[in-house]
Amino acid sequence: MTNADVAQVFNEVATLLEIKGADGFRVSSYRRVARTISELATDINELAARRELHTLEGVGKSSVAKIEELLETGRLSLREELLAEVPESVLRLLAVPNIGPKKAALLWREAGIESLGDLKTALQAGKLSSLKGFGPKMVTKMLRGIEFIERSAGRTRLGMAWKISTLLGGAVLAMKGVERAEFAGSLRRGRETVGDLDMLCAANDPQRIIRRFVQLQHVTQVITASGNKALVLVDYQPFGSLRVELRVVPAESFGAAWRYYTGSKRHDARMRERAAERGWTLSEHGLFEGDRLIAAQTEEEIYAALDLPWIPPELREDRGEFELKKVPRDLIIERHLRGDLHIHTVASDGRNTVEEMALAAKERGYEYICITEHSQSSAIAGGLKESVLHGHIKDVRAVAERMEDITVWMGTEVDILPDGRLDYPDELLAELDFVIASIHSGMGTDIEANTRRTLTAMQNPYVNCIGHPTGRLINQREAMPIDIAAIAKEAARTGTAMEINSNNYRLDLKDEHVRLARDLGAKILINTDAHGVDQFEQIRFGVMTARRGWLRKGDVLNTRPENSIALFVAAKRQGR
Numbered sequence: 001m002t003n004a005d006v007a008q009v010f011n012e013v014a015t016l017l018e019i020k021g022a023d024g025f026r027v028s029s030y031r032r033v034a035r036t037i038s039e040l041a042t043d044i045n046e047l048a049a050r051r052e053l054h055t056l057e058g059v060g061k062s063s064v065a066k067i068e069e070l071l072e073t074g075r076l077s078l079r080e081e082l083l084a085e086v087p088e089s090v091l092r093l094l095a096v097p098n099i100g101p102k103k104a105a106l107l108w109r110e111a112g113i114e115s116l117g118d119l120k121t122a123l124q125a126g127k128l129s130s131l132k133g134f135g136p137k138m139v140t141k142m143l144r145g146i147e148f149i150e151r152s153a154g155r156t157r158l159g160m161a162w163k164i165s166t167l168l169g170g171a172v173l174a175m176k177g178v179e180r181a182e183f184a185g186s187l188r189r190g191r192e193t194v195g196d197l198d199m200l201c202a203a204n205d206p207q208r209i210i211r212r213f214v215q216l217q218h219v220t221q222v223i224t225a226s227g228n229k230a231l232v233l234v235d236y237q238p239f240g241s242l243r244v245e246l247r248v249v250p251a252e253s254f255g256a257a258w259r260y261y262t263g264s265k266r267h268d269a270r271m272r273e274r275a276a277e278r279g280w281t282l283s284e285h286g287l288f289e290g291d292r293l294i295a296a297q298t299e300e301e302i303y304a305a306l307d308l309p310w311i312p313p314e315l316r317e318d319r320g321e322f323e324l325k326k327v328p329r330d331l332i333i334e335r336h337l338r339g340d341l342h343i344h345t346v347a348s349d350g351r352n353t354v355e356e357m358a359l360a361a362k363e364r365g366y367e368y369i370c371i372t373e374h375s376q377s378s379a380i381a382g383g384l385k386e387s388v389l390h391g392h393i394k395d396v397r398a399v400a401e402r403m404e405d406i407t408v409w410m411g412t413e414v415d416i417l418p419d420g421r422l423d424y425p426d427e428l429l430a431e432l433d434f435v436i437a438s439i440h441s442g443m444g445t446d447i448e449a450n451t452r453r454t455l456t457a458m459q460n461p462y463v464n465c466i467g468h469p470t471g472r473l474i475n476q477r478e479a480m481p482i483d484i485a486a487i488a489k490e491a492a493r494t495g496t497a498m499e500i501n502s503n504n505y506r507l508d509l510k511d512e513h514v515r516l517a518r519d520l521g522a523k524i525l526i527n528t529d530a531h532g533v534d535q536f537e538q539i540r541f542g543v544m545t546a547r548r549g550w551l552r553k554g555d556v557l558n559t560r561p562e563n564s565i566a567l568f569v570a571a572k573r574q575g576r
Helices: 003-020 024-038 044-049 061-073 077-085 088-095 101-111 116-124 136-152 158-173 185-189 206-213 251-262 265-277 299-305 354-363 386-402 447-458 484-494 511-519 533-548 562-573
Strands: 178-183 197-203 219-226 229-236 240-249 281-283 286-289 292-295 339-343 368-374 407-415 434-438 497-501 524-527
Touching (some): 003 077, 024 061, 088 101, 088 116, 158 533, 185 197, 185 251, 251 265, 251 281, 251 286, 265 281, 292 299, 339 407, 339 434, 368 386, 386 407, 511 524
Parallel strands (some): 197 240, 497 524
Antiparallel strands (some): 178 197, 219 229, 281 286
């Protein structure tokens, strides 16, 4: 079992105990063990083999025994005992906004609710009105939450799909006879979620490749396998399970197949219409005039034959790409970015020190970073009290003095309070180099109130960027209703950037909002919101989102040199 597997079991035990009404201290102890294990940099199996589990913070003799039982048997008797009393489906109620363990227990005990289906039926029928905390507004919120869960079913976040594709792609490329392997579909286009993974490989013996593919270690189910294609279920823990369709195609028609299976359907339909206007046909096999092959080996030659520039996958959504005479040479790429201005460390809820984050950023070739811990209202994220922030400023400045070849700025991710005020006073914000303002709580359903809250924050001269503007968590929490157009106009007016948060749970701004904000004159900032050195790699997802929003290098604030960033901050503070 992996660290994530073990942590999940301990979290489930804590939740089941809380549903049963167990002592709060006992519940907290299991959550503390889960948190310790989830944050481990070392494999839990290695620690167990070295008999070092007892050295972990908050892990006593009883927890050591339970971890060892899990690692040895793959099961935990306590969890099974609890599930004999509390139906496992009750745990799924916790995915609904505003339902915690106590409310789930109330629904189960008082109303006999054991599943999302039960809950939806009861809410729609008005059967829960007698329960405390289930007034009309709460019922509406819960129904919206259930609908969101249903819409998200079967879709995997881009980041998880990317990890699985990387591992699986390596396994396919290692097969004898495979000349080339690529992913297509939603993953290649950089969509925020992926249904099935579409994979192509070029090889001369399709049946042999398919036989080897279905026997790969992580294939848990073969759905279909015949001829040159197979559809399987793969399981790569802790990343999850995903359906993958592999097609083996000849190298001479690889480009045609790659273009076709990349999509989107609307883009492909426009391409086929364009071919038909010339009396040609276009398919996954190539571009033809009757039986004469015009182009098939590369995507570029197919687009050229149809008098089009090669269109990057992220733009293939039939959103105006066919009007392009040429694709901008400065369409944003990772290499354009000079730094990351949204970073957390161990001072709040991060996993690495300031120095470790700076060295990792330097290794990526960045010229600057900004340390932006949470503010005091974000207590759950270790937000810094004012007195603590003063000390942290000194600590970061000291690290900055020692660092060579990278500039380390001191900032904050300050909470926007419900009335639009900020979580720190202006005199404290004035001591910082860069300020990101974000909403983390109190995300209501009133679009005017949400919008006014953000607009008020942007009018503060010390706010340089609005972080993850809609507050969504992909497949977990809907975006709060907010008027992005109004916010983008005010961002342009006040000299405030809008963030694309690259974390694969967020990708916020999303692609449509990115393009709207750019068109309305707002500057965009692409950050990772990194909480550890390993999360810097998620910048690729922010860049893919930016490309889907048609951003060019000049649209993005952190493509500028550090002196230009400083001028951007100074201009707003001076009212210019």
